[in-house]
Amino acid sequence: MKIMLLPIITLIWVTAGAVIAWTMPAANQLRATPAAFYHVPMAIAMEIAFVLSALYGIGWLRGRRVESDARSVAYAEVGFAFGIVALITGSVWAKINWNSYWSWDPQQIGIVATLLTYAALFSLRGATEDDLRRRDYWAVYAILGVIAAIFWTFVFRHLTSFSLHPSKTLTGSDPLFKFALRFNIVGFTMLLIWIANLRTRVTMVEERLHDRALQPLQPLASAANEETKEAKDVQWVSN
């Protein structure tokens, strides 16, 4: 029952958020569109996913538990998907407001650069053969990626003086608008956690199937455990 609680709350919450989004009036000099209430929360959830991915990466480097690595990968994957949704809904909103899908706004450049970092992360993982090394490199690069993401999110828009994106949308706009945005941020963050949890479980099952799980998490029976240990010892010797 405890496991089912998060999906149920999340689904109700996100549905309620979608209903609010469709009924919202215009605010903060922006034209009203339901896309807005997906764009902002998705972008913020993507940033949260990146930070969580790096934190679980640190977890992997400290404890070398396969689950930390699986969670790190899961958050990066879901964050990447959320980022693409944020990019598309953002473009739709930009077309409505600024009459162009793409105008090289600092925020637009920032999200593309962040997605590029994610893509590099995946290509690095695909290119590394050694199992342990692959996970180590992943964690190290995820941490480096957060430094770049911090630059794009907080520094870059102050560096360039122009930006079409209005500032203080989350703190300074109409109370109802503000509430709807915050409500959806919480909803999509829960959605992020739920999907990432599911993804982690799938990865862990795959790990077991491929017998790749490392010792602390080895879920096999003790006899089988001994057997694999022996097999590994033999492999070491033959290497």
Added chain:
Amino acid sequence: MIPAEPALTRASAAMPCVAPPLMSLRAVRAVFWKEWQSEWRTRASVKAIALFAIAAPIALSFSVAGQRLSPEVLAGALWTTLLFAALIGLSRAWVKEEENNTLALLRLGCASEAVLWGKVLWNGVLLLATQLAAVPIFIVLLDARVSNVPLFVLALLLGDAGLAIASGLLGAMSSGARARGALFCAIAVPILLPLLVSASWATAVAFGARHDAQSALQAMAAYDVALLAASWMLFDFVWN
């Protein structure tokens, strides 16, 4: 009589990074010197970086010949050229070790920090040496006017520092993977883009654009320090 003592000292002088487990300046110098000597044999990295950095403005000048380029465009072109020139040459320091199977010896002989900072230092010197030739050629060919020389030099130095530092950690990662050279570009570009953007911004001011360069320089310095700290903390996980 066989002089046992002097022979021992000579051996440890030849490989000064053998003894101390902690990072010492001597060990960093030894790694740097090793890079210098092995590069001097072929000069492959110097040639690659310099040739690319010189060929790029020539290729550009075909399409923009006779036109007056704005400072922003010039700065962007300069940094794009420098970044890709650096990407071509900087991964060599690591790929070379992997190809020659010398990584194990380096692991045995030196503390990880000494390897990192020795290579970073070497990459920094390599960048500076090639830019000494490439940047004046760029300025002459594309008819750029540097109105603020100290700012221009400072932006170059901060940019090079970031490139060199990032190439240490990222080069080590890409050398352990398949398709090393291509992968290095793929993983280095997203990490170096913030640096490239700030550097172009500051360099545009040096070329005569009218906006504030201070925030760009601060961002570059901060990013360099962040990369330095991250490399220092994370290199052990990549190296061992």
